[in-house]
Amino acid sequence: MTNDAATPDDESGSHKNDRADNLGMKVTPEGDFAKWYQDIVQKAQLAENGPVRGTMVVRPYAWRMWELMQRFLDDMFKETGHENAYFPLLIPKSYITREADHIEGFAPELWEVTRGGNRDLEEPAVIRPTSETIIGEMMSKWVQTHRDLPLLLNQWANVMRWERRPRLFLRTSEFNWQEGHTAHVDEQDAMEETLRMLDVYETFAVRDMALPVVKGEKTPGERFPGARNTYTIEGMMRDGKALQSGTSHYLGTNFAEAFDIHYQSKENKRELCHTTSWGVSTRLIGALIMAHGDEKGLVVPPRLAPHQVVFVPVMAHKEPKVAEECDRLAKELKALGIRAHVDHRDQKPGFKFNDWELKGVPLRIELGPRDLEGGTVTLAQRLGLDEKVVIAMGDLAADVPARLEAYHDFLLTRATEFRDANTKQVDTWDEFVEQVKTGWASVLYDGTDETEQKIKEATSATPRCIPSDFPTAEGVCFVTGAPSAFGKRVVFGRSY
Amino acid sequence: MTNDAATPDDESGSHKNDRADNLGMKVTPEGDFAKWYQDIVQKAQLAENGPVRGTMVVRPYAWRMWELMQRFLDDMFKETGHENAYFPLLIPKSYITREADHIEGFAPELWEVTRGGNRDLEEPAVIRPTSETIIGEMMSKWVQTHRDLPLLLNQWANVMRWERRPRLFLRTSEFNWQEGHTAHVDEQDAMEETLRMLDVYETFAVRDMALPVVKGEKTPGERFPGARNTYTIEGMMRDGKALQSGTSHYLGTNFAEAFDIHYQSKENKRELCHTTSWGVSTRLIGALIMAHGDEKGLVVPPRLAPHQVVFVPVMAHKEPKVAEECDRLAKELKALGIRAHVDHRDQKPGFKFNDWELKGVPLRIELGPRDLEGGTVTLAQRLGLDEKVVIAMGDLAADVPARLEAYHDFLLTRATEFRDANTKQVDTWDEFVEQVKTGWASVLYDGTDETEQKIKEATSATPRCIPSDFPTAEGVCFVTGAPSAFGKRVVFGRSY
Numbered sequence: 001m002t003n004d005a006a007t008p009d010d011e012s013g014s015h016k017n018d019r020a021d022n023l024g025m026k027v028t029p030e031g032d033f034a035k036w037y038q039d040i041v042q043k044a045q046l047a048e049n050g051p052v053r054g055t056m057v058v059r060p061y062a063w064r065m066w067e068l069m070q071r072f073l074d075d076m077f078k079e080t081g082h083e084n085a086y087f088p089l090l091i092p093k094s095y096i097t098r099e100a101d102h103i104e105g106f107a108p109e110l111w112e113v114t115r116g117g118n119r120d121l122e123e124p125a126v127i128r129p130t131s132e133t134i135i136g137e138m139m140s141k142w143v144q145t146h147r148d149l150p151l152l153l154n155q156w157a158n159v160m161r162w163e164r165r166p167r168l169f170l171r172t173s174e175f176n177w178q179e180g181h182t183a184h185v186d187e188q189d190a191m192e193e194t195l196r197m198l199d200v201y202e203t204f205a206v207r208d209m210a211l212p213v214v215k216g217e218k219t220p221g222e223r224f225p226g227a228r229n230t231y232t233i234e235g236m237m238r239d240g241k242a243l244q245s246g247t248s249h250y251l252g253t254n255f256a257e258a259f260d261i262h263y264q265s266k267e268n269k270r271e272l273c274h275t276t277s278w279g280v281s282t283r284l285i286g287a288l289i290m291a292h293g294d295e296k297g298l299v300v301p302p303r304l305a306p307h308q309v310v311f312v313p314v315m316a317h318k319e320p321k322v323a324e325e326c327d328r329l330a331k332e333l334k335a336l337g338i339r340a341h342v343d344h345r346d347q348k349p350g351f352k353f354n355d356w357e358l359k360g361v362p363l364r365i366e367l368g369p370r371d372l373e374g375g376t377v378t379l380a381q382r383l384g385l386d387e388k389v390v391i392a393m394g395d396l397a398a399d400v401p402a403r404l405e406a407y408h409d410f411l412l413t414r415a416t417e418f419r420d421a422n423t424k425q426v427d428t429w430d431e432f433v434e435q436v437k438t439g440w441a442s443v444l445y446d447g448t449d450e451t452e453q454k455i456k457e458a459t460s461a462t463p464r465c466i467p468s469d470f471p472t473a474e475g476v477c478f479v480t481g482a483p484s485a486f487g488k489r490v491v492f493g494r495s496y
Numbered sequence: 497m498t499n500d501a502a503t504p505d506d507e508s509g510s511h512k513n514d515r516a517d518n519l520g521m522k523v524t525p526e527g528d529f530a531k532w533y534q535d536i537v538q539k540a541q542l543a544e545n546g547p548v549r550g551t552m553v554v555r556p557y558a559w560r561m562w563e564l565m566q567r568f569l570d571d572m573f574k575e576t577g578h579e580n581a582y583f584p585l586l587i588p589k590s591y592i593t594r595e596a597d598h599i600e601g602f603a604p605e606l607w608e609v610t611r612g613g614n615r616d617l618e619e620p621a622v623i624r625p626t627s628e629t630i631i632g633e634m635m636s637k638w639v640q641t642h643r644d645l646p647l648l649l650n651q652w653a654n655v656m657r658w659e660r661r662p663r664l665f666l667r668t669s670e671f672n673w674q675e676g677h678t679a680h681v682d683e684q685d686a687m688e689e690t691l692r693m694l695d696v697y698e699t700f701a702v703r704d705m706a707l708p709v710v711k712g713e714k715t716p717g718e719r720f721p722g723a724r725n726t727y728t729i730e731g732m733m734r735d736g737k738a739l740q741s742g743t744s745h746y747l748g749t750n751f752a753e754a755f756d757i758h759y760q761s762k763e764n765k766r767e768l769c770h771t772t773s774w775g776v777s778t779r780l781i782g783a784l785i786m787a788h789g790d791e792k793g794l795v796v797p798p799r800l801a802p803h804q805v806v807f808v809p810v811m812a813h814k815e816p817k818v819a820e821e822c823d824r825l826a827k828e829l830k831a832l833g834i835r836a837h838v839d840h841r842d843q844k845p846g847f848k849f850n851d852w853e854l855k856g857v858p859l860r861i862e863l864g865p866r867d868l869e870g871g872t873v874t875l876a877q878r879l880g881l882d883e884k885v886v887i888a889m890g891d892l893a894a895d896v897p898a899r900l901e902a903y904h905d906f907l908l909t910r911a912t913e914f915r916d917a918n919t920k921q922v923d924t925w926d927e928f929v930e931q932v933k934t935g936w937a938s939v940l941y942d943g944t945d946e947t948e949q950k951i952k953e954a955t956s957a958t959p960r961c962i963p964s965d966f967p968t969a970e971g972v973c974f975v976t977g978a979p980s981a982f983g984k985r986v987v988f989g990r991s992y
Contacts, residue, residue, distance in 0.1 A: 051587070052588060053617075055584035057582070084559050085554060087546070089551070089656070089670050090656075107614070117606075121548075121549075127623075174586070176582065
């Protein structure tokens with residue numbers, strides 16, 4: 001996906017009656033990935049552009065995936081002691097300016113509200129681009145003593161940031177996300193929280209999205225505006241680019257100073273809180289599409305599939321029992337907690353097969369008069385099986401759950417192998433330039449803004465992170481020959 | 497709660513260290529209900545005012561109730577075939593003006609966004625006050641033939657409407673809600689949907705909120721701007737006023753005409769869709785507070801209680817096993833799906849008892865060394881039991897679920913009796929004036945705007961609805977003596 005590709009208008013347009021088209025496109029680092037992405041978003045009916053610049057309409061099939069993402073994440077947030085709350089959409093403009101780096105980062109991206117109830121507002125407000133400031137203001141009221149800490153909050157909300165080149169799910173001016181905001185007695189406790197939530201994101205990516213991620217710290221130039229340290233999980237898409245899939249920030253006392261978040265310590269001293277924030281967004285739907293999809297369309301990992309199994313009755317117009325039997329079996333699977341669906345639409349089976357392949361349903365079960373006679377069904381797996389398999393109806397309840405688990409593992413292994421095959425340790429400029437065309441390069445470099453800038457201008461690649469699990473390494477910068485920084489190799493790649 | 501009461505500032509302010517205060521206020525139609533409401537919202541840590549006029553910070557305890565409300569409602573929406581989607585926050589101003597009644601109703605309440613990315617927008621946008629217009633625009637793209645109908649959508653979202661007299665939960669400039677939007681082939685199908693969702697709201701109110709409601713149609717003057725018919729559920733608060741708790745609208749073809757929502761019929765004709773919309777909001781938290789609360793604080797119906805049972809260890813500092821045993825029993829209840837919580841805070845039991853009464857927890861279980869010895873616990877119910885009861889530990893798993901159900905029924909009966917005692921059929925002006933001071937009056941009237949206006953100016957009472965289950969009745973208007981309208985009595989009351 002090149003930077004100068006589609007404007008919002010290119011992504012909208014009519015998609016009537018084309019839902020069962022086979023995308024028929026090569027999905028590799030070399031293919032026309034941007035076009036493929038655009039097609040899949042439109043044809044699988046995932047999203048469209050809204051009328052106001054950069055906004056997005058998320059259609060039911062994609063929103064259901066987001067709901068499932070929310071459920072798994074929210075369960076983990078609650079298990080780790082967090083409570084959800086809700087803070088206002090509108091923030092007084094003056095709040096945003098209180099933390100110097102924060103306003104520098106967000107000033108160009110603000111959406112401003114100047115009128116309400118047919119009159120000018122006394123103070124202009126901005127639509128939250130993120131909520132550190134307004135939550136900081138409330139924390140300063142709520143936190144009094146060390147007994148009130150840690151204060152562990154999260155909110156599920158919409159935010160808005162001006163985007164010069166909007167792209168559905170990946171960069172939209174409005175997006176939905178969760179933002180965790182916590183306050184702690186000291187750096188150690190806040191840093192533990194920062195890394196704990198990064199681990200939660202990693203668990204989610206691997207366990208629910210079948211997406212292997214590289215976890216690590218961002219270099220200083222890539223930090224969140226106002227953060228002391230920013231941590232990230234980075235996933236590789238099937239074009240070899242990186243997608244930042246979740247970030248967790250240790251904010252030090254920056255926001256506590258700006259918003260007066262103090263507490264009385266056990267020793268009766270007035271101390272500043274240390275705060276964190278962390279978030280993931282509907283961008284994850286973009287990650288899901290680009291990490292797993294193929295020339296036939298979406299490939300949805302089972303834990304996030306709106307329908308895990310779709311039954312397609314065959315010859316139902318001739319033999320009505322076929323549809324009844326599908327309903328019965330689907331009900332049996334539903335009772336086991338499987339999201340099963342029967343496609344009763346008045347369409348030909350071939351149309352339905354294509355449609356559910358396009359929509360990435362993990363398992364498709366066909367049931368016709370002959371199956372009915374034999375007490376079997378015919379099962380097709382979206383990926384990983386060369387042929388359809390015939391299964392006795394009585395075995396489905398045991399087969400399907402196990403098959404979904406195995407399918408998840410298959411997708412995770414496939415994505416991991418792809419990433420590993422497209423990640424390379426390099427030590428020369430020429431190797432680097434070649435490697436980041438189609439994947440990630442792990443390098444020693446001097447860690448300066450100048451070097452990062454030079455690399456970016458020449459190759460579009462940026463430092464993705466300093467991976468937590470990389471071994472210690474030192475040497476010379478592959479660009480300048482100066483001593484390397486960070487005591488480790490750093491992963492570079494082009495990104496979204 | 498009088499109309500000229502509290503400005504937003506009155507409701508905020510410090511509430512530090514006062515969380516266990518007994519409200520100690522008389523909660524009756526005659527008491528200072530407005531002050532009581534304000535106190536409870538603050539002291540039970542439910543919400544505070546945000547910095548931008550009329551906005552609200554919803555604190556975790558109240559947000560958890562909203563999450564539970566969302567879960568029960570969303571399950572019913574899905575069961576009735578609806579899918580969730582998400583539409584943009586910002587709507588081009590021109591959209592709002594396309595339906596004449598709609599713009600007339602909403603024009604004074606709009607919040608306008610004029611700048612983004614440091615420049616003026618080409619067309620000003622408004623923050624959605626409701627989404628009929630933008631969803632209508634998308635429906636016109638998505639609906640092609642009768643096979644695409646009914647189109648059953650819902651969204652959970654925040655909306656903004658300018659409020660002259662904001663009141664936490666009841667009237668806030670930003671609020672969270674769900675808005676269902678559906679399109680149908682004809683009036684009959686759309687009307688069935690409108691009434692089906694009204695029934696869903698009634699079920700929710702009774703089953704989950706223990707709130708008896710009067711269900712019926714609004715008189716023409718009280719319709720949603722742009723609706724052909726508006727239906728409502730109305731609950732009685734403990735001051736005898738009415739709270740509109742959910743509305744469902746048959747929109748006719750008004751929005752279909754304005755947004756070009758057509759379909760090709762089976763007979764191959766181009767037809768207009770008939771649409772509906774329906775919604776409930778965080779206002780329901782206000783209803784919950786005012787329908788059940790008392791002089792000790794909140795009373796939360798069990799299905800919506802963040803904690804259904806709270807264990808308070810007694811003398812835990814002397815006998816650590818007391819806390820362990822609480823944890824064990826709580827775990828046992830959790831395994832049954834009960835939301836049980838152990839209060840391990842370093843505070844005296846008396847403080848905790850008050851705190852959980854203030855927060856309206858249905859059941860409180862005390863466990864001290866003597867209980868430990870006897871293998872019993874001491875249980876206090878927030879309402880409806882004169883004395884604490886002693887229960888064998890082994891009986892808890894059977895006792896608690898049954899007790900929660902019975903407690904729900906108790907609250908529902910209590911609220912129903914209160915409502916019935918404060919609703920009266922009246923036929924003279926003097927009786928009416930007296931009745932609506934403390935409750936609802938059911939009357940025959942001529943149904944004219946003039947009469948409604950006259951009643952409102954003299955008494956603040958407005959028509960709440962024409963109840964679905966009222967018998968046919970005709971006669972003369974109690975105000976003008978003209979023939980009565982609607983073929984039924986109509987319920988009047990003061991409202992929020």
